[in-house]
């Protein structure tokens with residue numbers, strides 16, 4: 001079975017690349033490549049591209065790409081029904097190779113391998129926190145700023161799908177994803193409506209979820225999410241984005257499933273984008289938990305999501 005080990009990038013189409021680029025710079029991404037018809041953005045980490053926008057007649061989510069563990073895994077993906085042959089990536093920074101696939105709902109998901117890593121950008125070290133019983137900052141002060149927080153990497157994205165079981169099996173067969181936790185119908189714990197899935201990297205801990213696959217009436221993306229260095233980066237960016245007049249959807253708060261400190265914004269085209277930090281990580285030994293809680297109980301502290309968050 002082919003295996004993926006990380007998220008690679010998400011792809012959107014919008015009418016105005018300049019507006020997307022301007023927002024994303026304020027949100028903490030950096031232009032890696034810009035042409036008249038395509039914008040490729042990166043974070044501070046080594047991934048050469050984590051967010052792609054193509055110019056088109058309407059605004060929509062196009063799909064995403066996952067990084068395969070090896071060339072053999074990419075080749076194995078190419079052998080599966082519905083996969084393209086292996087092809088060079090000629091249109092994105094970092095190059096490499098990809099195999100094109102589409103989910104049962106027709107959402108393009110590519111497997112990629114062999115991208116040239118980018119030179120990491122200067123990201124400040126995590127701020128040392130003085131907890132109640134453990135003091136890490138002695139004879140020193142913190143001076144965080146209200147500034148665009150530099151995004152580190154793409155963490156996860158959430159897909160709305162028409163058949164949760166079929167889509168989950170499709171991803172497991174092609175990318176070796178493991179079930180992390182289940183979202184169940186509150187009145188009926190036996191009925192799973194969403195699964196948080198993670199990469200299988202054996203003993204090595206990975207993000208609690210690379211994706212949430214969620215049963216829904218409307219298809220596409222709910223949000224994509226970018227990791228920040230620490231809580232000061234999330235709150236500093238929050239204040240900066242508020243001052244710039246962008247549309248806050250929900251945040252700051254701490255999720256129940258995955259435990260992330262989150263902050264959700266709408267980009268100029270109404271797509272949700274999330275900053276997060278301090279999420280759970282898990283290795284191959286983690287056993288899934290079933291969460292049968294109402295949507296408004298999925299936030300542990302902080303701003304409760306508005307109704308629009310669940311659309």
Ligand SMILES: [Fe+2]
Pocket residue numbers: 156223224225274
């Ligand atoms: Fe998220």
